Amino acid sequence: DVKVTQSSRYLVKRTGEKVFLECVQDMDHENMFWYRQDPGLGLRLIYFSYDVKMKEKGDIPEGYSVSREKKERFSLILESASTNQTSMYLCASSTGQWGTEAFFGQGTRLTVV
Amino acid sequence: AQKVTQAQTEISVVEKEDVTLDCVYETRDTTYYLFWYKQPPSGELVFLIRRNSFDEQNEISGRYSWNFQKSTSSFNFTITASQVVDSAVYFCALSSSGSARQLTFGSGTQLTVLP
Numbered sequence: 001d002v003k004v005t006q007s008s009r010y011l012v013k014r015t016g017e018k019v020f021l022e023c024v025q026d027m028d029h030e031n032m033f034w035y036r037q038d039p040g041l042g043l044r045l046i047y048f049s050y051d052v053k054m055k056e057k058g059d060i061p062e063g064y065s066v067s068r069e070k071k072e073r074f075s076l077i078l079e080s081a082s083t084n085q086t087s088m089y090l091c092a093s094s095t096g097q098w099g100t101e102a103f104f105g106q107g108t109r110l111t112v113v
Numbered sequence: 114a115q116k117v118t119q120a121q122t123e124i125s126v127v128e129k130e131d132v133t134l135d136c137v138y139e140t141r142d143t144t145y146y147l148f149w150y151k152q153p154p155s156g157e158l159v160f161l162i163r164r165n166s167f168d169e170q171n172e173i174s175g176r177y178s179w180n181f182q183k184s185t186s187s188f189n190f191t192i193t194a195s196q197v198v199d200s201a202v203y204f205c206a207l208s209s210s211g212s213a214r215q216l217t218f219g220s221g222t223q224l225t226v227l228p
Contacts, residue, residue, distance in 0.1 A: 040220055042204060042218040048214060098146075102216060
């Protein structure tokens with residue numbers, strides 16, 4: 001069974017903290033994505049990576065960075081968490097072939113207080 | 114640029130009713146893929162269907178059916194004889210050749226099926 005696993009289901013952090021969200025996939029997929037989900041806005045792409053050490057900005061990269069040191073792992077970093085980054089974060093992966101479906105993790109509900 | 118619009122924010126139906134979820138997309142590309150995903154209360158998005166821009170054939174899978182019409186830039190999703198387990202948020206998404214690695218999602222439709 002294919003799997004995308006996010007390290008935490010729920011997370012509470014303080015304003016100004018550095019936050020790491022981890023995502024691991026076991027499907028040997030080339031592409032990995034980080035989305036943010038907010039009510040009424042759907043899913044918005046933060047960053048994606050199509051290869052190890054490669055990354056590209058999505059629609060809302062401000063305040064975030066990413067790291068992909070190994071093919072199976074894609075980390076989202078909030079350098080200095082702010083309350084407006086309170087959200088649901090979803091990781092996804094897909095093969096390198098365009099048009100294939102993405103597989104999603106269960107999501108991390110991050111609250112910044 | 115590409116855009117997906119799901120105008121229905123919330124829909125509520127009674128079990129066994131049919132329900133159609135609307136999806137309208139915008140893209141300048143002639144080659145693209147459309148997707149539907151389901152997000153149950155557990156939170157994980159589940160892939161339902163993919164359609165490419167050259168295949169306008171409608172698809173039926175059990176109680177689910179999809180109507181793709183390029184003339185109106187729509188990719189609507191119908192659930193026949195809805196069940197309580199169909200309650201979820203449904204997302205339509207688009208990936209165009211001009212932005213090949215990105216999936217753009219609509220804002221989602223919350224479907225509630227009442228017993």
